[in-house]
Amino acid sequence: WFYADRVLKVMALPVGRLVFLHPTEAFFVRLKVALGMGVLVSAPVVAYQIWKFIVVALSPDEKGAFFWIFPASYVLFVAGFFFGFIVVVPAGTKFLLSYGTEYLAPMISVGEYMSFVGSICLVLGCVFQMPLASYFAARVGVLQADWLSEKRRMAVLVIYAASAILTPGPDPVTAILLALPTYVLYECSIITARIAAR
Helix, strand or coil: CCCCCHHHHHHHCCCCCCCCCCCCCHHHHHHHHHHHHHHHHHHHHHHHHHHHHHHHCCCCHHHHHHHHHHHHHHHHHHHHHHHHHHHHHHHHHHHHHHCCEECCHHHHHHEHHHHHHHHHHCCCHHHHHHHHHCCCCCCCCCHHHHHHHHHHHHHHHHHHHHHHHEEEECCHHHHHHHHHHHHHHHHHHHHHHHHHHC
């Protein structure tokens, strides 16, 4: 809670200044930011506690497979989250604000802006889990690397369509910025599926 203002200041850099339109909006945004930071920082501890709970029921082979899944998943999620915040959000915001004119000035609500930033960062955090998911799907025999390779053209279409739907704004720039790393992760998923098959 005590660091929420500093985080809000950093998050507001792409737009410069934010306003709040309701008396409770500034308070609830601070609360959401504090809770989000708490979840992000405490996730390794929570994952460790979950690991200690389930490890007693696993065989030695299963322990080896699951031992690295929590750290890898956390690192991928954080990488996707910060990629969204550092690359996609500033570029998408700059593009969207470029539509302002002398008679159409932006006055961005802090609640709406946090929803915009949060949705992009969370989506990318989840998308960055793709190589890990494909590894385990290939490991249990549900997915094959050759099938993923054959479906590349379809994947490009689906990735861009999903990126256009998942981005809050209607602009193509944010969708492309979301689609490009997603396609790179699709290629990484083919590699991890091949590794799992071996």
